[in-house]
Amino acid sequence: MSAITVVGIRGHRRVELFRAAAVAGGLGDPDVVDWREVCAGDFAIAPGSTIRLESPGxxxxxxxxxxxxxxxxxxxxIVGLAEWYRGFLAAARRVERRATGPLLNPVGDLAVLFDKRRCHALLRERGVPVPDGFAAAGYADVRASGWPRVxxxxxxxxxxxxxMALAFAAGRVSAYTSAVxxxxxxxxxxxVHHYTDERQAAAIVDRLGADxxxxxxxxxxxxxxxxxxxxRVVVVAGRATHVVARTSRTPxxxxxxxxxxxxxxxIRAAAGxxxxxxxxxxxxxxxACFPGSLHVGVDLMFAPGYATHAVAEVNAFGDLLPGLLAGGRDTYAAEVAAMAVAA
Incomplete structure (x- = not known):
């Protein structure tokens, strides 16, 4: 296949793991373009190169x-999340305009994946089970929903x-969040912090509401x-390949x-x-709602008793699961193998 270019943070673990997988999979050592170079507009991409956009986080x-x-x-x-979103998409489009080869994660997909409101709406429209949801601008909107747990x-x-995981009962508030x-x-x-003072919970939600x-x-x-x-289920080229159970004593x-x-x-045995x-x-x-993306990470929840399930999130960069093998391959090796088949 053609050369590969990774746009990411040079030297970051994500980039190095994918580079190693590409070399081991016979696709050669990818070129690396740093997001700093993309932001400055000072970068070049080899003609016809297949492009992988990696997390700029x-x-x-x-x-x-x-x-x-x-x-x-x-x-x-936590600051400027809406500005980050606009800047990230602008930088990704800059790469897209200079590309003459395919992107493994198209900018149109990223625009939806990094907007939870749009992603949730698309999943629901396509018949994927998701919790009920709505867009909000602050704590008052959350309270006005009347939902006891959100x-x-x-x-x-x-x-x-x-x-933030919020529960309202008997005039009391219980909030779990990593924000402070x-x-x-x-x-x-x-x-994870546990707040029982509604003023604290409301202040955090309202601070985030502007974005x-x-x-x-x-x-x-x-x-x-x-x-x-x-x-966390990594889907590569349309197939669920790698799964990890994430357990917690908090929500x-x-x-x-x-x-x-x-x-x-x-857990798999308990589900049946x-x-x-x-x-x-x-x-x-x-x-499948993001057919242009080689891979996504899907967060799936089973209800107690396993009778029902729902999707909580779909992540563009949800494949960093070191040491997790399926069929003898980690997530990056599975992605490289899928690229080789498609070439």
Missing amino acids: EDAEVDRLLRGADEPAAHGE FVKPAHGSSASGV LDDGRLFNELR GLHVERWFPKAGHDGRVFDL MTNLHLGNARGDLAA PRRWTEAMETCERAA
């Missing part, structure tokens, strides 16, 4: 450039940053071994928040063959 300077800010955000600060999500957030206000600034921490919110009715998650869980299951991988074999197959087919249907 976890780099303060790239974040600053995408937001068009004068100064970088403080470590962990998840409030920044429209353009990722990695659970700013996500500090001297008027909002930060994301690598642990847009997506609110979902709380879908109760199934439990296993005393912990709730959901599944937030993201692994980087101190949660743990669960016993997937036991029919329900497991149906769940994987749902993940593949969710991925």
